[in-house]
Amino acid sequence: MNSQRGIFTPARNCVPVPLSGIEPVPVESLLDAVAALCIAREARIASLFAMKNGSAQVQIMAILADDQGGRLMIGTSLLDADSFPSLSAKCPQAQLFEREIAEQFGIVPAGHPRFNPVRFHHSFSGRDAWFRLEGQDIQPSVIPFVRVEGSDVHEVAVGPVHAGIIEPGHFRFQCHGEKVFNLEISLGYQHRGIEKSLIGGPDGRSIHLVETAAGDSTIAHTTAYCQTLEALGSVRQIPLRAMTVRAILLELERMANHAGDIGALANDAAFLPTASYCGRIRGDFLNMTAMFCGNRFGRSAVLPGGVRFTLDRDGVEELKRRFKNSFGDLEDAANLLFESSTAVERFENCGILPRETAEEIGIVGVAARASGIRRDIRFDFPTGLFSFAQIPLVSCDSGDVYARAFVRWLEARNSASFILEQLDSLPQDGAMGIPVQAPKPDSIVVSMVEGWRGEVCHTAVTGPDGRFLRYKIVDPSFHNWGGLEVVLKDELIYNFPLCNKSFNLSYCGFDL
Amino acid sequence: MIRVLKSRFKQGHRTFKFPDPNFPMPERFLGMPQIKESCSQCMKCLEICPVSCIKKSGEGVSIDIGACIFCGKCVAACPEKAISFNREYSLCASSRNDLVISPCMERKALSLRKEIRSLFGRSLKLREVSAGGCGACEADVNVLGTIGWDLGRFGIQFVASPRHADGILVTGPITKNMTLALQKTYDAVPSPKVVIAVGACAISGGIFRDGSEIRGGLENFFPVDIFIPGCPPHPATILDGLLRLIGKIKAGA
Numbered sequence: 158m159n160s161q162r163g164i165f166t167p168a169r170n171c172v173p174v175p176l177s178g179i180e181p182v183p184v185e186s187l188l189d190a191v192a193a194l195c196i197a198r199e200a201r202i203a204s205l206f207a208m209k210n211g212s213a214q215v216q217i218m219a220i221l222a223d224d225q226g227g228r229l230m231i232g233t234s235l236l237d238a239d240s241f242p243s244l245s246a247k248c249p250q251a252q253l254f255e256r257e258i259a260e261q262f263g264i265v266p267a268g269h270p271r272f273n274p275v276r277f278h279h280s281f282s283g284r285d286a287w288f289r290l291e292g293q294d295i296q297p298s299v300i301p302f303v304r305v306e307g308s309d310v311h312e313v314a315v316g317p318v319h320a321g322i323i324e325p326g327h328f329r330f331q332c333h334g335e336k337v338f339n340l341e342i343s344l345g346y347q348h349r350g351i352e353k354s355l356i357g358g359p360d361g362r363s364i365h366l367v368e369t370a371a372g373d374s375t376i377a378h379t380t381a382y383c384q385t386l387e388a389l390g391s392v393r394q395i396p397l398r399a400m401t402v403r404a405i406l407l408e409l410e411r412m413a414n415h416a417g418d419i420g421a422l423a424n425d426a427a428f429l430p431t432a433s434y435c436g437r438i439r440g441d442f443l444n445m446t447a448m449f450c451g452n453r454f455g456r457s458a459v460l461p462g463g464v465r466f467t468l469d470r471d472g473v474e475e476l477k478r479r480f481k482n483s484f485g486d487l488e489d490a491a492n493l494l495f496e497s498s499t500a501v502e503r504f505e506n507c508g509i510l511p512r513e514t515a516e517e518i519g520i521v522g523v524a525a526r527a528s529g530i531r532r533d534i535r536f537d538f539p540t541g542l543f544s545f546a547q548i549p550l551v552s553c554d555s556g557d558v559y560a561r562a563f564v565r566w567l568e569a570r571n572s573a574s575f576i577l578e579q580l581d582s583l584p585q586d587g588a589m590g591i592p593v594q595a596p597k598p599d600s601i602v603v604s605m606v607e608g609w610r611g612e613v614c615h616t617a618v619t620g621p622d623g624r625f626l627r628y629k630i631v632d633p634s635f636h637n638w639g640g641l642e643v644v645l646k647d648e649l650i651y652n653f654p655l656c657n658k659s660f661n662l663s664y665c666g667f668d669l
Numbered sequence: 670m671i672r673v674l675k676s677r678f679k680q681g682h683r684t685f686k687f688p689d690p691n692f693p694m695p696e697r698f699l700g701m702p703q704i705k706e707s708c709s710q711c712m713k714c715l716e717i718c719p720v721s722c723i724k725k726s727g728e729g730v731s732i733d734i735g736a737c738i739f740c741g742k743c744v745a746a747c748p749e750k751a752i753s754f755n756r757e758y759s760l761c762a763s764s765r766n767d768l769v770i771s772p773c774m775e776r777k778a779l780s781l782r783k784e785i786r787s788l789f790g791r792s793l794k795l796r797e798v799s800a801g802g803c804g805a806c807e808a809d810v811n812v813l814g815t816i817g818w819d820l821g822r823f824g825i826q827f828v829a830s831p832r833h834a835d836g837i838l839v840t841g842p843i844t845k846n847m848t849l850a851l852q853k854t855y856d857a858v859p860s861p862k863v864v865i866a867v868g869a870c871a872i873s874g875g876i877f878r879d880g881s882e883i884r885g886g887l888e889n890f891f892p893v894d895i896f897i898p899g900c901p902p903h904p905a906t907i908l909d910g911l912l913r914l915i916g917k918i919k920a921g922a
Contacts, residue, residue, distance in 0.1 A: 277846055278845070278846075294845075295845075296849070297846040317847065317850045318796075318798055320829035320830070321811075321827070322797040322799070322807050322810050322811040322814075323799065324804060324807060325799055346800075346801070346844060346847050346850070347799070347801050347802070347841070347844060348801075348845075348882055349801050349842060349844055349880055349883055350883070353881070353882075354877075354879075361717060361719045361742075362719045365720075365738060365740065366877075369803035369805070369876055371803060372803030372804040372805030372808065373808060430673055430677065430680075434676075434816075436812070436816065437815050437816050440812050440815060440817060440904075447695035447697070447698065448695060448697075450697060451696070451697030451698040451699055451741075452739070453695075453809065453901075453903070454805045456738070456739075456740065457741060457742075486680060489679055489680065493672065493673065663804060664804070665803045666804075
């Protein structure tokens with residue numbers, strides 16, 4: 158680790174660092190150091206992005222997370238050329254980040270093994286890494302897909318519009334009979350330009366753009382956003398009342414989605430009782446979020462400095478009553494599934510993601526914990542109420558669909574006891590928020606929250622006027638879509654729905 | 670097997686009545702906006718509105734619920750308490766202009782093509798296209814298929830191919846990258862077909878309306894039969910819209 162001294166500046170979750178404290182180093186040294194730490198498993202890439210700092214140069218920012226040590230490392234480099242040596246071949250977790258840098262700023266990671274666009278849009282800077290003209294329409298998923306040739310080999314193309322009520326994405330399978338040789342996923346259909354729109358903020362729209370980064374993770378993303386503004390706005394701590402409501406809402410979001418996923422997995426194994434019960438139970442939990450803010454997805458519930466709503470004593474009692482009923486139903490539905498040998502048989506040994514691979518490609522969240530990696534922001538980099546009240550961390554070693562399903566159920570159980578405990582101690586008086594000052598100029602802050610899918614990581618960089626030079630969002634899906642590609646290798650194509658559901662990744666959170 | 674039956678007994682029958690005048694909407698739900706005639710047009714609401722859906726017009730201040738994301742900031746910003754939202758979940762309209770709400774405005778009845786009711790009144794098969802949605806509209810359309818809402822009992826079903834469909838239901842602000850896929854899906858649905866826009870994004874672009882990566886507003890592409898506003902619309906709002914479209918809920922009800 159000593160050799161990296163001087164390249165990285167230590168940082169902590171939600172603690173701003175003045176930009177002047179981060180010394181730019183040559184890009185080769187920065188990327189070599191990133192690769193060395195990732196390969197040694199001393200840290201992993203939480204975020205890696207480019208930005209314009211007002212000068213003509215493009216600046217690279219690398220945010221590494223050392224989970225065991227609970228600390229972050231920030232490194233930066235100013236680019237003089239329009240390319241840099243790619244580190245993806247030796248450090249695969251960088252591959253999407255590098256492609257994203259190329260797409261957004263026209264900087265080419267030289268030697269990248271799969272150099273394709275990520276979201277199919279024109280760059281922020283006018284410079285295009287694929288030499289496409291400014292006015293030219295870009296067609297999504299028009300890329301040289303990996304192809305397998307041979308007399309019995311066939312190709313299956315799925316999407317962008319899928320067969321159910323699902324977001325769009327394109328999947329290309331290379332198959333031999335039912336066996337999948339390779340799956341390549343090409344997204345970008347949901348690209349709404351959120352990061353570009355956030356540059357120059359914060360303004361009245363910023364928080365709403367973040368709320369809709371991934372609609373099913375509204376609380377996680379909005380909390381991450383509010384934490385950046387609070388850190389930059391000299392808020393040391395928000396009131397306990399607001400902190401408690403935020404934590405309850407975050408865990409309710411987790412309960413709703415884990416319940417939905419358990420049902421969806423049951424559905425794909427054709428185990429219909431649990432599938433139909435969980436579909437309804439998920440709605441029950443969403444309705445509990447609506448008890449706070451009127452909206453089932455938690456829109457407008459979390460504000461910079463605190464929360465907009467809380468519940469009075471009667472509201473708390475009513476919520477507890479409904480919560481206990483719904484959790485009882487979930488317990489029954491989940492036990493039914495996990496006691497069913499036919500359903501469990503479908504889950505076991507299906508779509509295995511070995512721990513070593515998960516580490517290598519930088520998997521986060523439920524999928525990481527199901528592969529035996531003990532990685533959870535609530536535990537490793539706690540903020541808000543999680544600094545004081547811990548939720549036991551759940552992990553499983555097998556890395557298969559079963560593990561990803563079972564980890565969800567165990568997490569839902571832990572969240573349930575946490576929610577009930579916190580509802581009992583939800584403060585009934587005191588402020589629901591405190592004023593947040595204008596963001597500190599020339600600073601960088603990293604804010605991470607453990608959403609239900611995994612790590613939501615926001616990085617804000619402010620300029621001399623306190624406005625966002627860059628607001629980088631990394632949804633857990635950005636780390637994890639590669640995991641789905643990996644588990645499909647040599648898997649049978651009819652297991653794809655199960656594998657896909659066991660990750661249940663966001664298209665819009667990836668596409669932004 | 671006994672375990673499954675026991676569980677079936679415990680979970681019980683959960684399909685609820687719909688439409689139901691006493692449908693339990695969340696207490697803090699924001700439904701139809703209401704603007705008092707006494708509004709002095711100070712326009713503090715417009716300054717704070719993140720989607721600029723509030724306008725000053727001849728008849729006073731108006732709110733376009735086709736763009737509104739129901740954040741409620743205007744309610745808090747109004748010094749005269751002239752804006753409020755009731756808990757009405759029925760918000761759909763058949764014309765884009767009918768979504769612009771002004772003081773003392775009468776709710777317009779839907780004017781729909783006659784053939785919709787005669788052809789699709791008893792069976793409507795829809796293809797859902799998510800064109801840049803954040804997943805929330807999609808989730809609350811999806812939830813209509815669960816046992817509580819039981820969409821199938823009304824003869825409405827989401828199908829897996831546009832060739833099997835009578836129409837499309839679109840969510841999202843129509844990103845550039847989904848434009849072609851949306852057009853192809855529309856073309857693949859046999860005529861006559863219905864087009865349904867669900868959520869602020871599909872109706873107007875919503876929070877993304879000024880973005881460079883979206884094309885916003887389904888009406889820019891196809892004639893839209895029914896607009897269902899919200900961000901996202903509550904499942905009750907969506908189901909109400911679908912049932913009004915096929916005449917299962919009559920005007921005035």
